[in-house]
Amino acid sequence: KNEVEQSPQNLTAQEGEFITINCSYSVGISALHWLQQHPGGGIVSLFMLSSGKKKHGRLIATINIQEKHSSLHITASHPRDSAVYICAVRSMDSNYQLIWGAGTKLIIKP
Amino acid sequence: GAGVSQTPSNKVTEKGKYVELRCDPISGHTALYWYRQSLGQGPEFLIYFQGTGAADDSGLPNDRFFAVRPEGSVSTLKIQRTERGDSAVYLCASSLMAGPNTEAFFGQGTRLTVV
Numbered sequence: 001k002n003e004v005e006q007s008p009q010n011l012t013a014q015e016g017e018f019i020t021i022n023c024s025y026s027v028g029i030s031a032l033h034w035l036q037q038h039p040g041g042g043i044v045s046l047f048m049l050s051s052g053k054k055k056h057g058r059l060i061a062t063i064n065i066q067e068k069h070s071s072l073h074i075t076a077s078h079p080r081d082s083a084v085y086i087c088a089v090r091s092m093d094s095n096y097q098l099i100w101g102a103g104t105k106l107i108i109k110p
Numbered sequence: 111g112a113g114v115s116q117t118p119s120n121k122v123t124e125k126g127k128y129v130e131l132r133c134d135p136i137s138g139h140t141a142l143y144w145y146r147q148s149l150g151q152g153p154e155f156l157i158y159f160q161g162t163g164a165a166d167d168s169g170l171p172n173d174r175f176f177a178v179r180p181e182g183s184v185s186t187l188k189i190q191r192t193e194r195g196d197s198a199v200y201l202c203a204s205s206l207m208a209g210p211n212t213e214a215f216f217g218q219g220t221r222l223t224v225v
Contacts, residue, residue, distance in 0.1 A: 033213075042216065042218035042219055043153075043201060043216035044216065045213060045214065045215060048213045086153075088152075088153075096141060096143065096165075096166070096208040097155055097158070097166070098153075098155070098214070100152035100153050100154075101152055102150075102151060102152050103152055
């Protein structure tokens, strides 16, 4: 079993839909990251969370430390949101290593 | 620069050749990381630098892979005798320092194709 599991692996939705991507982890963490990767490989950090909830524009990230679970939400989704969304956690055992989920490929159709 | 810069963005090389991939981190960032991402998978840790020294190179797959950061800024990942299995996107990230609540910033990656 992977230490970081994301669901779903693939998600196709219509423009305007509310999107939820889930991340569960099995290790003790000091922080959880949500990142966005577009075709071509570049990765952009969206959020870094250690508790609670963060919002940036149409993106919302939440984390429940007790349940070892985080969600990334996209409101009013748009085709430009199409990308791979990756959850990565920083283990308590390391100051620098990230444990990565496999990513969720999101396609938003116009 | 404003962000982490990686060059080249794409590299096609023949099996057996030597390649160098460059990462220019955000100015002032002491921590630098290299990751490798194969198709359909999440990034895989390769090596972490704190300043000029490789603090953890446990992710380097074998001795064909080597990385340097001689002045504590720019880093070069070197791959000798490339193999087709080395084809991947090589990602570099930097952070102000290593630590639990320190955010890492990623470059655009170098897509390496070994033919």
